[in-house]
Amino acid sequence: xxxxxxxxxxxxxxxxxxxxxxxxxxxxxxxxxxxxxxxxxxxxxxxxxxxxxxxxxxxxxxxxxxxxxxxxxxxxxxxxxxxxxxxxxxxxxxxxxxxxxxxxxxxxxxxxxxxxxxxxxxxxxxxxxxxxxxxxxxxxxxxxxxxxxxxxxxxxxxxxxxxxxxxxxxxxxxxxxxxxxxxxxxxxxxxxxxxxxxxxxxxxxxxxxxxxxxxxxxxxxxxxxxxxxxxxxxxxxxxxxxxxxxxxxxxxxxxxxxxxxxxxxxxxxxxxxxxxxxxxxxxxxxxxxxxxxxxxxxxxxxxxxxxxxxxxxxxxxxxxxxxxxxxxxxxxxxxxxxxxxxxxxxxxxxxxxxxxxxxxxxxxxxxxxxxxxxxxxxxxxxxxxxxxxxx
Amino acid sequence: xxxxxxxxxxxxxxxxxxxxxxxxxxxxxxxxxxxxxxxxxxxxxxxxxxxxxxxxxxxxxxxxxxxxxxxxxxxxxxxxxxxxxxxxxxxxxxxxxxxxxxxxxxxxxxxxxxxxxxxxxxxxxxxxxxxxxxxxxxxxxxx
Numbered sequence: 001x002x003x004x005x006x007x008x009x010x011x012x013x014x015x016x017x018x019x020x021x022x023x024x025x026x027x028x029x030x031x032x033x034x035x036x037x038x039x040x041x042x043x044x045x046x047x048x049x050x051x052x053x054x055x056x057x058x059x060x061x062x063x064x065x066x067x068x069x070x071x072x073x074x075x076x077x078x079x080x081x082x083x084x085x086x087x088x089x090x091x092x093x094x095x096x097x098x099x100x101x102x103x104x105x106x107x108x109x110x111x112x113x114x115x116x117x118x119x120x121x122x123x124x125x126x127x128x129x130x131x132x133x134x135x136x137x138x139x140x141x142x143x144x145x146x147x148x149x150x151x152x153x154x155x156x157x158x159x160x161x162x163x164x165x166x167x168x169x170x171x172x173x174x175x176x177x178x179x180x181x182x183x184x185x186x187x188x189x190x191x192x193x194x195x196x197x198x199x200x201x202x203x204x205x206x207x208x209x210x211x212x213x214x215x216x217x218x219x220x221x222x223x224x225x226x227x228x229x230x231x232x233x234x235x236x237x238x239x240x241x242x243x244x245x246x247x248x249x250x251x252x253x254x255x256x257x258x259x260x261x262x263x264x265x266x267x268x269x270x271x272x273x274x275x276x277x278x279x280x281x282x283x284x285x286x287x288x289x290x291x292x293x294x295x296x297x298x299x300x301x302x303x304x305x306x307x308x309x310x311x312x313x314x315x316x317x318x319x320x321x322x323x324x325x326x327x328x329x330x331x332x333x334x335x336x337x338x339x340x341x342x343x344x345x346x347x348x349x350x351x352x353x354x355x356x357x358x359x360x361x362x363x364x365x366x367x368x369x370x371x372x373x374x375x376x377x378x379x380x381x382x383x384x385x386x387x388x389x390x391x
Numbered sequence: 392x393x394x395x396x397x398x399x400x401x402x403x404x405x406x407x408x409x410x411x412x413x414x415x416x417x418x419x420x421x422x423x424x425x426x427x428x429x430x431x432x433x434x435x436x437x438x439x440x441x442x443x444x445x446x447x448x449x450x451x452x453x454x455x456x457x458x459x460x461x462x463x464x465x466x467x468x469x470x471x472x473x474x475x476x477x478x479x480x481x482x483x484x485x486x487x488x489x490x491x492x493x494x495x496x497x498x499x500x501x502x503x504x505x506x507x508x509x510x511x512x513x514x515x516x517x518x519x520x521x522x523x524x525x526x527x528x529x530x531x532x533x534x
Contacts, residue, residue: 139415140441141497142403143527145394146485147475154469155487162467162510208470208505252447260487260495261439265467 007281009096011233011240011391014043014226015353020189020345022112024220028060031222032108033069039224044237045102050226052077052100054090060108060222076100084295084377085348086384091227092246101228107349108222136255149298152257153380154210157300160266161209166303166318168209172200173324174299175213175342177335180328182343184365187350190217190343214299219345225352230391240391241359244372245281248384249274256381257298268301271308271376274383278374279310282387286310289387291358291367292333293351293375296340301379306333309376329367337365348377355388393501393529396521400478404525414442417456422528425518427459429494440494461516462533463490470505488514488530501531 016038018031040047053063053075061069063078077100081087091103141147146155160166179195182188195213203213233240251269253262262269279285286309294305303317311333312320326332338344338354357363358370371390378384396402405419414430418441421428430442434451445452468486471479484505489495500508501517513533520526 135415136441138403139405139419141485142476143405143525144485144497144499145471145474145476145479145483146469146497147403151469151471151475151485155467155485158469159467159510204472206471206473207475208472210469260497 006092006096006243006246007283008230008242008244010092010227010243011230012225012243012352012356012388013228013233013236013238013240014039014045014224015356016040016042016224017187017350017353018222020187020219020221020347022189022219024110024113028108028110028114028222029065029069031110031220032060032066032106035108035222035224036066036070036104036106039104039226042238043102043226045226048072050102050104051075052091052094052103054079054081054087054094054103054105056080056085056087056107057082058109060106066106077103083382084384085352085375085386086248086378086382088225088352088386089246089248089384091225092243095227095229101232103227104224105227105349106222106224107347109347110220111218111346112220114220137258141258148207149257150210150215151207153298153300154207155258155260156265156380157209160300160304163266164315164318166300168201168211169197170318170322171214171299171303172197173321173327174296174302174340175200177321177324177327178296178340178342180324181337181365182339185339185343186364188339188343189219190345191339210298213342216297216341216346219347221345221347223347223349223353225349225356233391239360241356242389242391244284244387244389245278246384246386247274247277247281248382249277250382254381259380266304267314268304268308268379268383270381270383271305271379274376274378274385275309275374278385278387284372284387288372289333289374291337291355291370291373292335293355293373294335294340295348295351295377295379296336296342297346297379299342302335305376305379309374329365334367334370337363337367351375351377352386355386359388359390393519394483394499395480396478397480400476402478402522402525403476414444418442421456421458422518422526425526427461427490427496427516427528428456429459429490429492430454431457438492438494440490440496459490459492459494461490463488463496463514463530465489465508465510465512465514466495467510468505468508484508486514486530496528498527499529501529503532
């Protein structure tokens with residue numbers, strides 16, 4: 001159990017989002033510089049004020065390139081992290097500790113047209129020279145054709161269906177509601193108009209029971225988020241969004257999307273540990289959350305997150321989402337009013353951006369009274385998250 | 392249904408990338424001898440598959456290998472209607488078998504169609520020569 005030193009010590013004061021695309025035609029370096037400039041403009045900051053920079057290791061050029069690209073004189077703090085949006089923790093820690101004043105967290109990843117290698121690309125294995133967790137995939141799954149994230153998740157999902165009775169007709173409400181929300185979000189490129197549950201049921205079953213519409217598509221994008229102290233934020237351009245709490249979580253026998261050695265494989269214990277810590281630090285509970293930004297990279301993880309984060313009981317996640325009423329804007333717990341990753345593509349930092357817009361009151365799909373928001377990332381692997389609130 | 396392969400494509404297997412990882416070598420050596428080998432912690436007896444550098448229950452790094460009976464039950468499965476790798480002809484199923492000793496193993500079924508699979512189905516190991524130089528442990532319906 002960590003000390004509570006980060007509670008309310010930091011705030012988000014700027015966001016920068018480039019137009020997403022499936023063929024952006026530029027370098028990740030270009031997009032990284034572009035989104036940071038947008039975020040600085042949004043915050044009303046001079047680019048030279050930025051003195052901290054953090055990112056996810058796999059997403060885009062490292063801070064030395066970006067600092068050079070932007071022409072920033074110095075960075076007193078730079079750092080990289082793995083998984084989800086866990087680099088947000090680096091930003092929070094960097095500012096809360098006083099290592100920097102204005103820390104930018106950027107994610108610049110061209111996942112369709114860029115250099116990222118597919119996780120299902122067996123050729124990657126040739127580059128692995130020593131025992132690693134990848135060994136488990138390549139030596140023990142690949143020879144049997146269990147390759148790629150949809151298949152990994154399908155193995156868990158089949159078991160989840162068996163244990164709880166969840167059906168595709170229930171789970172399909174995630175992409176249906178995502179599509180309704182995406183249609184209202186000009187940043188979301190994947191749905192011009194909402195789909196129906198029938199459309200979902202007709203979606204190609206690629207790795208049975210996983211359908212094409214159960215998987216967030218890849219996208220080219222770039223997002224920057226600027227973090228500073230609440231004191232500095234008071235005199236800045238935007239209404240600050242206070243970071244009430246920030247935490248990560250892991251649990252025994254974890255393996256990204258393939259924690260098959262656990263006694264029970266149909267839970268997200270990393271997410272539970274992360275959520276417990278978030279609520280403890282913030283001093284609130286699930287009932288205080290007005291809106292949840294959840295990881296919908298693969299739809300079966302949404303009901304599992306509702307269960308892990310205490311929004312409903314174990315095995316009740318499917319009933320919670322069925323029909324969509326409770327998770328739509330105006331419902332008991334709106335989820336991903338920006339269309340989620342199903343609507344916008346696999347880009348975890350979109351969840352933080354939408355939470356900021358909701359608290360500022362500038363979302364294109366505004367939830368009334370959205371003053372306390374939970375953001376969760378890393379479903380199916382190491383989890384991280386935030387509780388954000390109005391100042 | 393046995394998994395069908397495209398003969399002009401190599402099945403992705405550690406042998407094809409030229410290195411057998413240190414921890415998994417005893418498993419694949421066992422397969423050559425038509426055995427499923429499980430890593431066993433010498434200190435607490437914990438059984439592990441896939442193998443690991445340290446026992447997560449007692450932190451011992453001393454281990455030995457035992458031969459599994461090769462019987463178990465289907466814990467879950469996934470049917471690939473699109474092949475994620477060109478060596479495999481879709482449709483085919485990958486199964487997660489819970490061995491009677493406890494550990495689970497990913498494999499394929501022989502002589503059982505994906506639509507006839509059931510969680511809890513009793514299965515037993517069989518060894519299939521899938522390429523000239525490659526044997527894989529697979530499972531069939533027990534009895």
